[in-house]
Amino acid sequence: MSKESSFVPKGLYPFKTKLIITISLIVVFGFYLLSSIKTESFIVHFFVKLPNVFGLVGDFFPPDWSYVNQVWPKLFETIHIAIIATTIAVIISIPFSLLTANNVTTNSWIYQGMRLILNIIRTIPDIILAVVFVGLFGIGAFSGIIALIIFAVGILVKLMSEVIETIDMNPTEAIRASGGNGLQTISFAIVPQVLPQFISFSLYVFEINIRASLVLGLVGAGGIGQLLNTQINFMNYPAVSTIIIIVFAVVVVIDIISGKLREGLV
Amino acid sequence: MIEFNDVSLVYPNGTEGLKNINVKINEGEFVVIVGLSGAGKSTFIRSINRLVTPTSGSLIVNNEDILKANGKDLRKLRTKIGMIFQSYNLVKRSTVIKNVISGRLGYTGTLKSIMNLFSKEDKLLAYENLKRVNIEEKLYNRADELSGGQQQRVSIARVLTQQPKLILADEPVASLDPPTSHQVMKYLKQINREDKITTIVNLHFIDMAMEYADRIIGMRAGEVVFDGPASEVTEQTFEEIYGRSIRDEDRRGGLEDE
Numbered sequence: 332m333s334k335e336s337s338f339v340p341k342g343l344y345p346f347k348t349k350l351i352i353t354i355s356l357i358v359v360f361g362f363y364l365l366s367s368i369k370t371e372s373f374i375v376h377f378f379v380k381l382p383n384v385f386g387l388v389g390d391f392f393p394p395d396w397s398y399v400n401q402v403w404p405k406l407f408e409t410i411h412i413a414i415i416a417t418t419i420a421v422i423i424s425i426p427f428s429l430l431t432a433n434n435v436t437t438n439s440w441i442y443q444g445m446r447l448i449l450n451i452i453r454t455i456p457d458i459i460l461a462v463v464f465v466g467l468f469g470i471g472a473f474s475g476i477i478a479l480i481i482f483a484v485g486i487l488v489k490l491m492s493e494v495i496e497t498i499d500m501n502p503t504e505a506i507r508a509s510g511g512n513g514l515q516t517i518s519f520a521i522v523p524q525v526l527p528q529f530i531s532f533s534l535y536v537f538e539i540n541i542r543a544s545l546v547l548g549l550v551g552a553g554g555i556g557q558l559l560n561t562q563i564n565f566m567n568y569p570a571v572s573t574i575i576i577i578v579f580a581v582v583v584v585i586d587i588i589s590g591k592l593r594e595g596l597v
Numbered sequence: 598m599i600e601f602n603d604v605s606l607v608y609p610n611g612t613e614g615l616k617n618i619n620v621k622i623n624e625g626e627f628v629v630i631v632g633l634s635g636a637g638k639s640t641f642i643r644s645i646n647r648l649v650t651p652t653s654g655s656l657i658v659n660n661e662d663i664l665k666a667n668g669k670d671l672r673k674l675r676t677k678i679g680m681i682f683q684s685y686n687l688v689k690r691s692t693v694i695k696n697v698i699s700g701r702l703g704y705t706g707t708l709k710s711i712m713n714l715f716s717k718e719d720k721l722l723a724y725e726n727l728k729r730v731n732i733e734e735k736l737y738n739r740a741d742e743l744s745g746g747q748q749q750r751v752s753i754a755r756v757l758t759q760q761p762k763l764i765l766a767d768e769p770v771a772s773l774d775p776p777t778s779h780q781v782m783k784y785l786k787q788i789n790r791e792d793k794i795t796t797i798v799n800l801h802f803i804d805m806a807m808e809y810a811d812r813i814i815g816m817r818a819g820e821v822v823f824d825g826p827a828s829e830v831t832e833q834t835f836e837e838i839y840g841r842s843i844r845d846e847d848r849r850g851g852l853e854d855e
Contacts, residue, residue: 505686505752508646509759510676510703511710518711519699523690 395569402577409554412472413540416479421533424484428491453485461547472553483536490532498524527596534589541585598624604654606640614640616819625793629800629810633839637819638799642765646678676703679756683768685748689741693751696740697723700758726754730784746777753784766798775851782809802849803835
């Protein structure tokens with residue numbers, strides 16, 4: 332090359348891109364600082380207060396194993412709440428999933444209306460539902476069950492309606508062409524295509540319900556969470572750690588079992 | 598008997614699917630509708646069982662105007678019209694026998710059918726029809742375990758289980774290889790002969806149309822441009838129907854391979 336190039340690229344990215352990236356970083360950092368100052372929480376406090384953390388953790392040990400006998404009844408209550416809530420939610424979600432799938436519900440008013448209702452339900456956190464129902468029905472398992480049913484229907488219908496929307500619609504045409512009615516088309520052409528996923532999602536929702544029902548107990552909606560709350564308030568930390576260890580073990584076991592079952596299905 | 602009287606169909610987007618169709622199809626005929634894709638063959642065939650609804654005219658099927666039927670009456674009319682599809686339209690995750698017995702749905706109560714409570718006669722009928730298309734040993738296989746040709750035979754058994762007076766087949770061999778295509782067409786022809794079931798088949802292969810049809814109806818741009826016995830049809834006729842010269846892709850071939 333005899334002739335020298337007149338233009339040497341300055342960088343690997345155009346100036347405009349670099350500017351945008353720099354400004355974005357400054358903006359993000361600015362918001363971070365502002366949030367920290369406003370809430371007076373700086374992440375360094377975690378390290379400053381670390382000795383306190385170790386001190387409190389020490390209170391939890393050793394766990395009070397004599398407390399175990401008081402844990403079982405409440406633990407089973409939690410599992411019962413999850414079983415009842417999941418069963419009823421599964422039944423309720425069948426018609427709603429069909430109404431929220433745009434290939435089954437071709438009337439766009441019904442479809443959009445159903446979607447709107449379900450989107451509203453899904454934006455309400457489970458703990459808020461529990462607080463509301465504890466207020467309505469009083470402290471206890473029943474309020475927790477109602478809260479979990481609504482929470483689980485929101486999740487199941489969302490998952491299932493999306494599965495239904497992806498099915499092969501050709502068999503439904505064949506059933507309609509042979510004189511089958513709407514319900515027959517659903518049970519012969521749609522249900523067989525979505526049943527494995529439906530069972531899988533139901534088990535998944537059962538797992539979620541077990542975990543959620545632990546938290547719901549904290550606001551008085553029955554189950555082991557209620558026991559946990561009481562013991563924390565009494566500062567009976569060895570008992571608290573017993574509860575946490577048992578809950579952890581049970582949740583892991585249920586997750587493994589339902590995970591294995593779901594693997595076999597899909 | 599099927600009678601199209603001035604039947605027209607305009608789709609919501611303005612496309613004219615059918616333009617003033619006047620056709621009479623007699624009991625027991627084996628009619629092949631030919632035409633290029635988009636010519637209106639599918640619309641023609643799907644009007645007969647109202648999977649699409651013509652916008653004007655009258656269409657008499659088994660002495661009733663199917664365009665006036667709705668709800669329960671329409672379903673009752675449809676039980677007597679079997680339909681075979683290009684993509685077989687079986688429920689892939691269901692067993693072969695469940696797919697075949699779904700031909701009885703129009704005759705079975707909703708609750709009974711949802712609980713899978715079919716009568717002994719219905720089950721026997723389903724099995725006999727599987728035998729007719731020589732696939733009874735696949736009774737409990739899932740439909741998606743079968744080859745394309747086998748699936749199409751299952752769909753023929755399903756249609757037979759409806760005990761129809763009329764069979765519509767919308768491009769039944771378009772997804773199959775040449776030998777299997779001939780096998781499927783032979784079953785259709787045999788059923789037409791033995792059971793005296795009026796059969797209307799959409800095809801775009803000219804050699805298969807000439808081989809199996811009693812009568813050929815040619816369509817182009819939503820209009821019937823030819824209607825006559827298969828014996829009078831030559832390649833020239835097809836060139837007129839298609840509006841272009843005949844190409845290799847217009848032939849299925851493969852008959853000599855068997």
